[in-house]
Every structure is written in structure tokens, then in C-alpha cells.
Amino acid sequence: MKRLDDLWPQVVAFENLWLAWRKARRGKSRAASVVAFELDLEANLLALRRELETGDYQPGVYRLFTIYERKPRRIAAAPFRDRVVHHAVMNVIEPPLDRRFIHDSYACRRGKGVHAAVDRYQGWARRYRYALKLDVQQYFPSIDHTILKTTLRRYLRDERVLALLEQIIDGTPDVSVHLPPLNDL
Amino acid sequence: MDEKLDQGTPRAVQACHELLAWLIPLLDQFPRSRRFTLGERLETGWLAVLEALVEAAYSRDKRAALTRANLRLAVNRHLWRLALELKVINLKRYEHGAKLIDDLGRQIGGWLRSRDAAP
Numbered sequence: 001m002k003r004l005d006d007l008w009p010q011v012v013a014f015e016n017l018w019l020a021w022r023k024a025r026r027g028k029s030r031a032a033s034v035v036a037f038e039l040d041l042e043a044n045l046l047a048l049r050r051e052l053e054t055g056d057y058q059p060g061v062y063r064l065f066t067i068y069e070r071k072p073r074r075i076a077a078a079p080f081r082d083r084v085v086h087h088a089v090m091n092v093i094e095p096p097l098d099r100r101f102i103h104d105s106y107a108c109r110r111g112k113g114v115h116a117a118v119d120r121y122q123g124w125a126r127r128y129r130y131a132l133k134l135d136v137q138q139y140f141p142s143i144d145h146t147i148l149k150t151t152l153r154r155y156l157r158d159e160r161v162l163a164l165l166e167q168i169i170d171g172t173p174d175v176s177v178h179l180p181p182l183n184d185l
Numbered sequence: 186m187d188e189k190l191d192q193g194t195p196r197a198v199q200a201c202h203e204l205l206a207w208l209i210p211l212l213d214q215f216p217r218s219r220r221f222t223l224g225e226r227l228e229t230g231w232l233a234v235l236e237a238l239v240e241a242a243y244s245r246d247k248r249a250a251l252t253r254a255n256l257r258l259a260v261n262r263h264l265w266r267l268a269l270e271l272k273v274i275n276l277k278r279y280e281h282g283a284k285l286i287d288d289l290g291r292q293i294g295g296w297l298r299s300r301d302a303a304p
Contacts, residue, residue, distance in 0.1 A: 014280040015276055015277075015280065018280075041262075042265075042266070042283040042286060043287055043290065045283075
């Protein structure tokens with residue numbers, strides 16, 4: 001497969017940043033950080049664009065918290081302006097990258113998800129006598145950053161996009177949850 | 186021409202002037218239902234910015250006038266965004282306007298911070 005190149009101009013195009021802002025605010029339009037960003041929307045988008053162009057862009061600090069739905073999860077929430085940047089990159093790289101995924105990958109993909117995965121599993125379960133039930137503990141937090149970066153490099157050629165992605169990956173806080181072993185309780 | 190204006194026609198005045206020269210013909214293309222409401226507000230709003238800036242250029246204490254210009258500019262920026270959201274202008278036009286507005290805003294900010302405007 002040809003490695004994708006010349007993506008950077010698409011990433012920093014004003015139109016793309018505008019679209020990224022629209023996506024980032026979805027469902028959050030009343031959050032204080034979103035409202036603050038929008039008070040000065042044009043200036044903020046243009047400043048973001050300038051910083052990305054000059055390489056001065058620095059991601060902010062993640063807000064860490066834990067939710068206890070079903071099981072404890074550490075959540076790292078990026079500041080709003082960083083989420084706009086995340087969407088700006090994803091707008092450009094997601095469609096071509098998603099096509100390289102195997103069909104039966106169901107996490108964090110458009111049109112996929114738990115329900116689609118269960119449907120698929122049930123279809124297979126009816127056909128076969130055995131099923132391997134397996135869970136990768138802490139899958140997303142445990143992805144090796146170096147491997148991830150190398151893998152991205154196999155698909156992307158655009159150095160500026162890669163640099164931005166690496167900056168984002170390096171800035172990701174560790175959200176793995178260390179469950180106490182049972183005998184500790 | 187007045188010497189005072191000649192030697193240092195602050196760039197903000199010029200930028201605002203150019204903005205208006207670009208904007209007003211566009212406003213005339215607004216549909217009637219918007220030309221006399223939103224369009225009118227934009228026109229008066231930008232004229233007010235221009236007035237405040239010219240006033241600042243000629244007055245000793247520039248702070249008050251520049252602050253007023255800044256405030257009107259912020260209002261106009263929101264009206265401009267509204268024009269996009271109401272689909273009176275398209276994204277390309279909005280982008281161009283937003284850039285002009287941003288440049289102007291930064292020039293006014295710079296002027297405010299300069300020694301020229303110190304109280």
C-alpha cells in the first residue's frame with residue numbers, strides 16, 4: 001500500500017479546523033471550556049492554525065478522573081482545544097486508515113461497536129462448536145507507544161502529520177487501572 | 186494631509202478601512218430579509234470600529250477609543266459567525282472575513298499595548 005502523503009495542508013485548512021470544532025463540541029456545547037473557546041472562536045481557531053503551522057503547538061494537560069461504571073476506569077480528558085486538534089487530524093487520516101483495518105475490529109470505529117461485535121460473534125457461534133473467550137486486559141492503555149508510532153509510519157508518509165501524532169501519543173497519560181488482587185481484600 | 190496622521194497612520198485604521206471596502210459590497214448581496222437586519226448591524230458595527238480607530242489616531246489618550254473599538258470588533262465577530270450559521274455567507278467567505286477580523290483585532294491589541302496608547 002502506498003503510504004499517505006500531503007495530508008498536512010488538509011489538516012490545517014481552516015475549513016477542517018472549523019469542522020473539527022463542530023465535532024469536538026458535539027454533546028458538550030454547554031461545557032464551560034467549550035463556551036470559553038467559542039467566545040473567541042475565530043481567534044482561537046486561527047491561533048491554533050498558526051501554532052500548528054509554526055510547530056509551536058503544545059498540547060495541554062489532561063484532566064484525569066475515574067468512573068466506576070461496571071468497573072473502575074481511568075479517564076483522561078484532553079483540554080477542549082486539544083480535542084479540536086485530535087478531530088482535525090482524524091478527519092483527514094481516519095477514512096483511509098480505517099480501510100486498512102480488518103473487518104472484524106469493533107472498538108472505536110464508525111459503524112462498529114459492541115452490538116455489531118455481538119451480532120457477529122453470535123453468527124460464528126452458531127456455526128462452530130468451540131469458541132475461545134479471551135480478554136486483553138487494559139488493551140488501549142497497554143498499547144506500546146513505540147510500536148504504535150512505527151505502525152503509523154508504515155501507513156503515513158507525511159512528516160508533519162506524523163510529528164503531530166507522535167506529540168499526541170507521547171503526551172498521553174497512563175490510564176491503566178491496577179486492580180487490587182483478591183487476596184489483598 | 187494632517188502631519189500627525191501622515192507619519193503614523195496606524196495600520197489598524199487602514200486594515201479596518203479595507204475590511205469595510207471589502208465587506209459593504211458583500212452586504213448588498215445579502216437577501217433583503219438579512220440586508221436590513223444582520224447586514225445593517227454589521228455595517229454600522231464596522232463603521233463604529235472605524236470611527237473609534239480614527240478617533241484614537243487623533244486623540245492624546247487613545248485608550249478609551251481603542252477599548253471601544255475592541256469591544257465593537259468582538260460583537261462584529263459574533264455577527265459574522267451568525268451570518269455563516271444562517272447561511273447568508275459560505276465558509277470560504279467566512280474564513281476570509283475571520284482572517285481580516287483577526288488581523289485587525291491583533292493590530293488594535295498591539296496598538297493598545299504600545300507606548301503610543303499608554304495613559
